[in-house]
Amino acid sequence: xxxxxxxxxxxxxxxxxxxxxxxxxxxxxxxxxxxxxxxxxxxxxxxxxxxxxxxxxxxxxxxxxxxxxxxxxxxxxxxxxxxxxxxxxxxxxxxxxxxxxxxxxxxxxxxxxxxxxxxxxxxxxxxxxxxxxxxxxxxxxxxxxxxxxxxxxxxxxxxxxxxxxxxxxxxxxxxxxxxxxxxxxxxxxxxxxxxxxxxxxxxxxxxxxxxxxxxxxxxxxxxxxxxxxxxxxxxxxxxxxxxxxxxxxxxxxxxxxxxxxxxxxxxxxxxxxxxxxxxxxxxxxxxxxxxxxxxxxxxxxxxxxxxxxxxxxxxxxxxxxxxxxxxxxxxxxxxxxxx
Amino acid sequence: xxxxxxxxxxxxxxxxxxxxxxxxxxxxxxxxxxxxxxxxxxxxxxxxxxxxxxxxxxxxxxxxxxxxxxxxxxxxxxxxxxxxxxxxxxxxxxxxxxxxxxxxxxxxxxxxxxxxxxxxxxxxxxxxxxxxxxxxxxxxxxxxxxxxxxxxxxxxxxxxxxxxxxxxxxxxxxxxxxxxxxxxxxxxxxxxxxxxxxxxxxxxxxxxxxxxxxxxxxxxxxxxxxxxxxxxxxxxxxxxxxxxxxxxxxxxxxxxxxxxxxxxxxxxxxxxxxxxxxxxxxxxxxxxxxxxxxxxxxxxxxxxxxxxxxxxxxxxxxxxxxxxxxxxxxxxxxxxxxx
DNA sequence: CTGAAAGCGCTAACAA
DNA sequence: TTGTTAGCGCTTTCAG
Numbered sequence: 001x002x003x004x005x006x007x008x009x010x011x012x013x014x015x016x017x018x019x020x021x022x023x024x025x026x027x028x029x030x031x032x033x034x035x036x037x038x039x040x041x042x043x044x045x046x047x048x049x050x051x052x053x054x055x056x057x058x059x060x061x062x063x064x065x066x067x068x069x070x071x072x073x074x075x076x077x078x079x080x081x082x083x084x085x086x087x088x089x090x091x092x093x094x095x096x097x098x099x100x101x102x103x104x105x106x107x108x109x110x111x112x113x114x115x116x117x118x119x120x121x122x123x124x125x126x127x128x129x130x131x132x133x134x135x136x137x138x139x140x141x142x143x144x145x146x147x148x149x150x151x152x153x154x155x156x157x158x159x160x161x162x163x164x165x166x167x168x169x170x171x172x173x174x175x176x177x178x179x180x181x182x183x184x185x186x187x188x189x190x191x192x193x194x195x196x197x198x199x200x201x202x203x204x205x206x207x208x209x210x211x212x213x214x215x216x217x218x219x220x221x222x223x224x225x226x227x228x229x230x231x232x233x234x235x236x237x238x239x240x241x242x243x244x245x246x247x248x249x250x251x252x253x254x255x256x257x258x259x260x261x262x263x264x265x266x267x268x269x270x271x272x273x274x275x276x277x278x279x280x281x282x283x284x285x286x287x288x289x290x291x292x293x294x295x296x297x298x299x300x301x302x303x304x305x306x307x308x309x310x311x312x313x314x315x316x317x318x319x320x321x322x323x324x325x326x327x328x329x330x331x332x333x334x335x336x337x338x339x
Numbered sequence: 340x341x342x343x344x345x346x347x348x349x350x351x352x353x354x355x356x357x358x359x360x361x362x363x364x365x366x367x368x369x370x371x372x373x374x375x376x377x378x379x380x381x382x383x384x385x386x387x388x389x390x391x392x393x394x395x396x397x398x399x400x401x402x403x404x405x406x407x408x409x410x411x412x413x414x415x416x417x418x419x420x421x422x423x424x425x426x427x428x429x430x431x432x433x434x435x436x437x438x439x440x441x442x443x444x445x446x447x448x449x450x451x452x453x454x455x456x457x458x459x460x461x462x463x464x465x466x467x468x469x470x471x472x473x474x475x476x477x478x479x480x481x482x483x484x485x486x487x488x489x490x491x492x493x494x495x496x497x498x499x500x501x502x503x504x505x506x507x508x509x510x511x512x513x514x515x516x517x518x519x520x521x522x523x524x525x526x527x528x529x530x531x532x533x534x535x536x537x538x539x540x541x542x543x544x545x546x547x548x549x550x551x552x553x554x555x556x557x558x559x560x561x562x563x564x565x566x567x568x569x570x571x572x573x574x575x576x577x578x579x580x581x582x583x584x585x586x587x588x589x590x591x592x593x594x595x596x597x598x599x600x601x602x603x604x605x606x607x608x609x610x611x612x613x614x615x616x617x618x619x620x621x622x623x624x625x626x627x628x629x630x631x632x633x634x635x636x637x638x639x640x641x642x643x644x645x646x647x648x649x650x651x652x653x654x655x656x657x658x659x660x661x662x663x664x665x666x667x668x669x670x671x672x673x674x675x676x677x678x
Numbered sequence: 679c680t681g682a683a684a685g686c687g688c689t690a691a692c693a694a
Numbered sequence: 695t696t697g698t699t700a701g702c703g704c705t706t707t708c709a710g
Binding site for chain 3: 355356369370374395397399
């Protein structure tokens with residue numbers, strides 16, 4: 001009953017060779033339907049269960065697709081993984097994940113370990129790995145897709161959007177709305193390189209328009225609604241006249257709204273709050289918050305497809321896919337029409 | 340540079356046997372430090388990267404630990420996975436995940452595929468797999484941990500709490516608060532067996548206390564804040580005198596609060612809202628919501644540890660771990676002190 | 679401390 | 695349509 005039953009046992013019991021049994025158990029192509037039926041029947045009886053490890057070694061490739069994300073407590077990455085799941089459903093590919101916790105050393109170890117499983121492909125978050133990791137990615141024979149960011153150079157393929165432009169775009173929109181006093185609230189800026197890029201884009205755009213003074217409230221703790229609430233309180237205590245705050249993400253911005261609601265600060269009339277990610281929750285908030293809707297699921301899907309297509313293109317001379325831009329949409333309709 | 344370099348190449352270049360090279364690359368036990376150093380140096384030069392597939396086949400075991408969850412869009416499961424990550428960090432184990440989408444057929448396929456990788460362990464959500472899947476789990480030589488639920492019989496080991504009691508407990512608390520008119524709002528009740536158990540516990544407890552009439556608003560769509568908002572509106576339109584609503588989870592309850600805030604319904608004075616999960620966000624809401632804080636991370640950690648300890652106990656006669664209960668805490672302080 | 683032999687369980691590539 | 699022959703790259707014996 002246990003996994004001690006091997007293909008050889010099945011073959012013997014069915015009175016065929018291992019090879020025939022092997023063929024019968026998978027493709028069934030070039031095997032008589034009768035044989036297939038008999039072999040499968042016996043396999044079921046014996047409780048035979050194929051061994052992916054042996055199969056992978058024999059044909060020198062696995063059906064594994066490695067995914068490296070910085071965090072799982074962030075719903076964003078869960079959604080990326082859902083997108084990946086969607087794309088590979090039915091292809092027989094299996095995702096396996098690793099979480100870096102934004103730690104480059106851990107990322108290196110993870111990528112190494114994953115690569116040593118000889119995966120069919122690797123999806124890694126971000127373009128800013130350290131040099132060791134980058135070398136691994138570049139040397140990899142398996143297709144590699146870096147996701148979520150296009151500000152930089154990809155080791156192989158890349159699916160995402162410009163974080164810098166996302167930040168700049170939000171700044172431009174706030175400026176266009178006539179806001180004059182801008183603030184910024186962010187978490188994990190010591191390690192979240194994409195959040196840093198957004199902030200840089202935001203500040204740069206403001207600077208271009210002559211807004212030099214931008215008070216910031218930052219922290220190295222991990223993003224949360226509670227942190228957003230507290231940091232908004234602090235920022236506004238020091239700078240009560242702000243009329244727009246950009247947050248490193250929606251979680252913080254939601255905390256900001258909650259603070260404003262408790263303090264009866266009119267949002268968005270007196271103060272516009274802008275987050276990032278476009279979490280579903282944001283659309284349901286009692287007070288409007290601007291956000292950038294990122295197509296995380298699409299990024300996951302596109303990344304997985306890029307790997308699949310690379311496999312399909314194997315040996316052909318088709319030009320290889322490099323960067324797939326994914327649109328993001330600044331969503332501030334509720335915010336601005338409410339003004 | 341590529342992964343074409345095998346251990347044999349390294350061994351040859353170092354002038355030792357494959358075996359010595361193998362030993363040098365991992366444990367380093369029973370090998371002279373000199374040899375270890377030389378072999379590793381050459382391995383690095385050659386860009387050698389071990390092959391986990393071959394290693395696993397040779398020693399007939401992998402370092403993979405399979406995790407099956409129903410969904411990733413639910414932050415709860417991401418947190419379980421974080422807990423698992425924590426527990427296995429540094430043990431060299433690799434988690435690989437599969438998502439069922441609450442589909443039993445898909446779950447069966449997933450478990451099969453995972454088992455065929457001969458994992459070091461398997462963590463599966465829930466106790467209510469269909470019979471095929473259950474057979475697989477029971478026949479598995481790898482340790483299996485079912486998580487999140489203890490209402491039922493485990494195939495092997497089990498880590499979680501009673502969903503039924505969680506629902507009943509919330510009912511009791513609401514009753515003790517003097518509430519008289521109870522409602523219920525739930526999503527995905529056609530497939531989320533744990534949500535069903537909570538509702539059953541809730542209704543049963545209410546019935547015991549004589550509250551027979553409990554209007555329900557249910558839907559098969561997936562839980563979301565938006566759904567909670569809409570369903571609360573509908574439920575209250577039909578039953579405006581309700582003074583307590585239990586939701587199948589926090590997402591829906593949060594939608595409920597947002598509805599009440601927009602309609603200026605005093606929460607919790609006029610209406611108590613109760614969710615489930617204890618999401619961090621709930622603690623930051625402008626209006627208090629009761630919830631059941633579940634230790635999801637602990638569940639993940641305990642599950643992973645159960646697998647590790649099973650491995651450690653291999654061959655020994657220690658009694659085997661069966662069920663690990665994990666506390667959940669009903670958190671309604673803000674709700675009730677505010678009353 | 680090091681090495682040689684013998685597989686792990688499966689499948690590619692032929693051959694029949 | 696089926697079978698045979700060789701491995702895949704590593705590690706477990708067991709000898710030196």
